[in-house]
Amino acid sequence: MRVTLYHTNDIHSHLDAFSRIKTYMAEQRPKLDHPSLYLDIGDHVDLSLPVTEGTMGKRNVQLLNEANCDIATIGNNEGMTISHDALNTLYDEANFTVTCANVFDESGQLPNNFVESYIKEVEGVRFLFVGVTAAFTPFYRALDWLVTDPLAAIQHVVRQRKEQYDVLIVMSHAGIFFDEELCKLLPEADVILGSHTHHHFLEGKVSNGVLMAAAGKYGHYLGEVTLEIEAQQVVSKRATLHALGTLPEVKTDFEQEGRAILNRPVVTKPMTLQRETNFITEATYRLAQSVHDYIGADCTIINAGLMVKGYEQKILTEYDIHQMLPHPINTVRARVSGRVLKDILMTAREQTYMYEHAQGLGFRGDIFGGYILYNAGYIDSSNRYFVNGVEIQDDETYLLGTVDMYTFGRYFPMLKGQSMDYIMPAFLRDIFKAYLQEL
CATH class of the missing domain: 3.90.780.10 (5'-Nucleotidase, C-terminal domain)
Incomplete structure (x- = not known):
């Protein structure tokens, strides 16, 4: 079986670029003769764009819905630049799953609409998705959130989900150095989709048998990972990037939309x-x-x-x-x-x-x-x-x-x-x- 994972990260409300990515996926995904998923690895929201500021990120969520996003995690912009209540309501209208295993309120509860991890079965193969975000402890604490060590959070999920999954996908908004260390400590991970440090790999990077993939920043690239699976195990994995300049041109008016709201x-x-x-x-x-x-x-x-x-x-x-x-x-x-x-x-x-x-x-x-x-x-x-x-x-x-x-x-x-x-x-x-x- 073949599965394609499209992924974006660190869009930072560059919604003109994201609209081109969204249009490309809408054209290409129906043409595939095998299953595909689209994942966003955080920092899609950035309040430096007026329309994002005026809607407290909900316009971004609407666009992720329109892009048929399947799973997302949060970055520091979703976690730290909006209020506690705003994060709790950010994904109220999301048609996708939000996973983040290391952000909790003071009673130990995840933010509303979050799950610690997510198992999705695709043609009989069980995919485990776990997302984590960078541990900016004092910032989260100031917003009445607790952020825990992302490595410990992932290890906890993997132990908890033991024998419940076949393929492990880590959605890491913790940066390239964390991801490189994770490859050493968690070789059972099949893919790490990385972000936060705005790095990119044109053809992925394999370390200790783990494929790292990342798509830079601001929608400069759309990432694509292809997995070949036999007998419930990944037997081949490869990554590529689609440069923004190769994607369809799209007319947008987010600037006027934001100006009108504000x-x-x-x-x-x-x-x-x-x-x-x-x-x-x-x-x-x-x-x-x-x-x-x-x-x-x-x-x-x-x-x-x-x-x-x-x-x-x-x-x-x-x-x-x-x-x-x-x-x-x-x-x-x-x-x-x-x-x-x-x-x-x-x-x-x-x-x-x-x-x-x-x-x-x-x-x-x-x-x-x-x-x-x-x-x-x-x-x-x-x-x-x-x-x-x-x-x-x-x-x-x-x-x-x-x-x-x-x-x-x-x-x-x-x-x-x-x-x-x-x-x-x-x-x-x-x-x-x-x-x-x-x-």
Whole structure:
């Protein structure tokens, strides 16, 4: 018997590309003379697209339904960028199975509409599908979810389902390094469909007898895995990718759809918000102030490039605010010693990334921009640092307001390991919108 597994991952609401993938599968699947399944491996949702923001991901689920998705798992965008209640209702209208074995609420229950694993029988062969997502523990905890170790979760399912399946398919939104380790520790897996780190394999990669397949990001590829099965066992497996440029052209209008959904004024009078990345404007300073006030910090630091678009004398709508701050970025309250805070301010003073193109870590802009300090400063000539006009003391503790992308080690390595609270689920745009409404 032959079975084809189509797979996508990390679409990140690039719905124009996904529409082409959907159209291709609608044309090709009926032509096959053997069974096929379509699986999505997470991060289909990304609130940086207005229509996704305006529907809290439900438009994405509708499109997965239209693509005749059979099984999906979640990525960090589904799990961490929408509220607890929104995740619990995200898949209410899904016509497909959602499997994720390592996200639970505080009572130990899976999110609504989730299953820990799923067995699907295809022409007498029992396929076990288990999905896991990356364990961003503090982020999930801030949203009242518990996320467990994905390896332990998979091993638990495999033990629990022993002798109940013939073919094991792992749907991993935990990244390529996790998948490579999983090949060593779980050689009984037939296929690992990977994601999260946006990697791709043009023809798959076999490690320890396990086939790894992954389709990159943003709908650049549609993945296809072909399994040959005899006597309930996989005897041959191969993978390929279909590049987006080879798929049918499709006319879409998701941008207008999103603009219409978010076409609600958020202020009553025209406002000018100037966007610059290499110097502080009133708008970017006010953005820093909004974060500062929201967190209740002693001082705050952000970067100017977070403001992606500016406006001149415009009555701003939800859509405008979204376009200005499209990032799925949350704020952070960090407790740091004066010594560490001075190191942070000294690093910011260097403005290393002011003109750099930045990507990843939730950032949805282009140029990183200069750092903006609120309620903090320094005297360059004497190397002295201040919070609220008072010189910083090495052994005192300060509350620093900032954004989560600074806590992963690249921009401020000294922040890693510090005591901090991730303030969720509000994004920068939610905080700034509320601030503007109070002016």
